Amino acid sequence: AQSVTQPDIHITVSEGASLELRCNYSYGATPYLFWYVQSPGQGLQLLLKYFSGDTLVQGIKGFEAEFKRSQSSFNLRKPSVHWSDAAEYFCALATGGGNKLTFGTGTQLKVEL
Amino acid sequence: GAVVSQHPSWVICKSGTSVKIECRSLDFQATTMFWYRQFPKQSLMLMATSNEGSKATYEQGVEKDKFLINHASLTLSTLTVTSAHPEDSSFYICSARDLGQGNIQYFGAGTRLSVL
Numbered sequence: 258a259q260s261v262t263q264p265d266i267h268i269t270v271s272e273g274a275s276l277e278l279r280c281n282y283s284y285g286a287t288p289y290l291f292w293y294v295q296s297p298g299q300g301l302q303l304l305l306k307y308f309s310g311d312t313l314v315q316g317i318k319g320f321e322a323e324f325k326r327s328q329s330s331f332n333l334r335k336p337s338v339h340w341s342d343a344a345e346y347f348c349a350l351a352t353g354g355g356n357k358l359t360f361g362t363g364t365q366l367k368v369e370l
Numbered sequence: 371g372a373v374v375s376q377h378p379s380w381v382i383c384k385s386g387t388s389v390k391i392e393c394r395s396l397d398f399q400a401t402t403m404f405w406y407r408q409f410p411k412q413s414l415m416l417m418a419t420s421n422e423g424s425k426a427t428y429e430q431g432v433e434k435d436k437f438l439i440n441h442a443s444l445t446l447s448t449l450t451v452t453s454a455h456p457e458d459s460s461f462y463i464c465s466a467r468d469l470g471q472g473n474i475q476y477f478g479a480g481t482r483l484s485v486l
Contacts, residue, residue: 289473300376300463300477301414308472347413351473356402358465358475360413 259284261350263361270338271369278333278364280348289351290331291358292322296344304346307331318342343368372398372468376478383454384486391449391481393464399444400466404475405437408461420447454485 260283270276282288289308293301305316312324322333331348348361373396383389393403401422406414418439419427426439436458438450447466451458461482465475 293477298480298482300374300479301465303474303476306474356419356467357416358404362413
């Protein structure tokens with residue numbers, strides 16, 4: 258069965274510092290991978306996606322992620338974090354022909370001013 | 371990106387009553403919509419997949435008679451929590467798949483259900 262692991266439950270960074278959120282997946286076929294962000298009491302907003310091709314994908318709000326098949330990873334990065342980036346971040350894997358999303362447990366990002 | 375509207379955003383009801391939550395795709399047609407449940411500080415758990423014009427597919431452990439799903443049009447799916455009890459209190463989120471965007475699900479803002 259497929260699974261997504263986000264090893265870090267909480268991460269705190271200073272505003273302006275760089276950020277990397279880790280995501281590892283387990284799936285027997287080519288994965289469709291996503292990063293979503295959720296603000297408190299809100300739904301999920303898509304940051305970026307990987308389907309195929311270039312393994313470094315660019316998303317909204319200055320985020321990027323790199324797919325590494327050998328490490329089964331899809332880590333999210335941002336060069337300089339803004340206070341407004343504080344939120345919950347979810348990595349997700351699409352299976353079942355893209356129908357079903359399996360989510361990681363999420364990483365709560367806190368930004369110190 | 372595509373917009374999914376979910377209503378209401380917050381509902382409080384008495385135990386034993388039923389609550390209906392609506393999920394609408396505003397600028398695209400969605401043959402498939404999804405309903406998730408999220409407990410505090412936890413991830414999203416898929417409850418069911420809603421297909422326009424056919425019966426919903428429920429995940430293992432989800433009570434079909436408790437969580438009624440209707441997907442009568444290409445832009446609207448509803449989730450009805452029947453005979454709600456306090457343990458049904460949760461955050462419910464819908465998503466809709468935009469075929470024009472491939473395998474991308476766009477999410478509503480969620481509904482906070484509190485059953486007294």
